[in-house]
Amino acid sequence: MLIYPEIDPIAFQLGPLKVHWYGIMYLIGFSLAWILGAKRAKHPNAVITKDQVSDLIFYGALGVVLGGRLGYILFYNLPTYINTPLTIFKVWQGGMSFHGGLIGVLVAMWLYAHKINRRFFEITDFIAPLIPLGLMMGRIGNFINGELWGRPTDLPWGMIFPHAGDSIVRHPSQLYQAALEGVVLFIILWLFSKRPRPIMAVSGLFLMGYGIFRFLAEFARTPDAHLGFIAFDWMTMGQILTLPMLIIGGLLMGLAYFAKEE
Template sequence: MLVHPHFDPIAIHLGPFGIHWYGLMYLLGFMMLLWLGKSRIRKHPEYGWTEKQLDDVLFYGALGVILGGRLGYVVFYQPVYFFSHPAEIFAVWQGGMSFHGGFLGVLVAVALFARKEGKRWLAMMDFIAPLVPPGLAAGRLGNFINGELWGRPTDLPWGMVFPQVDALPRHPSQLYEFTLEGIVLFLILWLYSSKPRPVGTVSGLFLLGYGSFRFLVEFTREPDSFLGFLSLGLTMGQWLSLPMIALGLWMFLYSARGNP
């Protein structure tokens, strides 16, 4: 039986201050996006990107992730609580971020940047989409280090006890998401986008891939205690992933037929 290591959530202690592992994972995700993006820009100048534009869009995207992720958590997961305690909406250091909210925030941020640069928004998203999964992997690794978002009880041989929860072996669902949403999705998108594709297909494949992987992993992940299971026995994460799957499938098929 595996036991979750008790990691110190603070990676670096600087007197009364500290740098948290989760913050480092965000930084690592942004750095990997820059490295991968600049590598692709150098190899494929035909994409029409410059390294400065990538730096700028990362700034816009980071704001979208943070603002959208927090607001998404507030609206999707605990609206009643936060509307009763509005000052705590800004207390991001207490935790509480939503991928789906962060994703919507990135869409808005990139749309603003595309308008500023006079570029086509969907083509920009096609370029950015393959660069995102490594950041998702880093985020899930941060969840595992923090011992949060644990899975449901299991009798599988790799079940892991999270002592801060109980003594039951549970799915290490953070590592499932690290593998599927991070590594597998990255390989699919990177290889598919390595050749010219109809505009919209890469973005559609990202939506379809992430939504499908997240929907499946949610069957092993313990639902949020303040929400539990929703209609049809699905979790909030699954309900938020269903529109992604539907839209991604439609975008991919529609764009692949030459209808960007």
């Protein structure tokens, strides 16, 4: 068993301003997306110029934060926010939904594509490889907050999470997700997108890759206490929300390569 490294969620304080590690992780994630976007903008025939990367990331950041927060409220914890609506602003405490953030980013990319007169899927293909390392940083933020802990395990790297309120040794599922949805998915998408691909292919691979990794990681993650298992006594809300991603991702990949052959 490993010892959970309890970290103060507040990185530092400047007078009354408390800077939380969770927010810093998001800032690092957006910074990595900007660096990778600037690198991709140098590729021949890139649909985004280096000067446009900052605006692209700004639109994406708004989509992540607004969509992620609203998605968490709608998908995971609507009654709580109805009773205490001001809690919606306490983003430093966690409570962000990837699926809501994805919807927010898609809306933001549609608006940005319209602004620069590009096709929607040209933009989503461009940003798809920029997303996974940001997801990784978000999961590290979850780990620092001691939230979204895993299910019981007897594996040697299991941990006791104090916020779980018990002494059960659990999977560090946040780190599993950081590795799979972050590092592994980034490598797959980055290598895949280095060569010219038909439009929609990179977007489709992102949806399928994330869907597979998230579906698998949910087996090690404790379901939200107020939701439990949603279907068949084993499917979680995260897995249910991921199924449309797998279907849509597969359709996009099929359309991309079918259209190319046509």
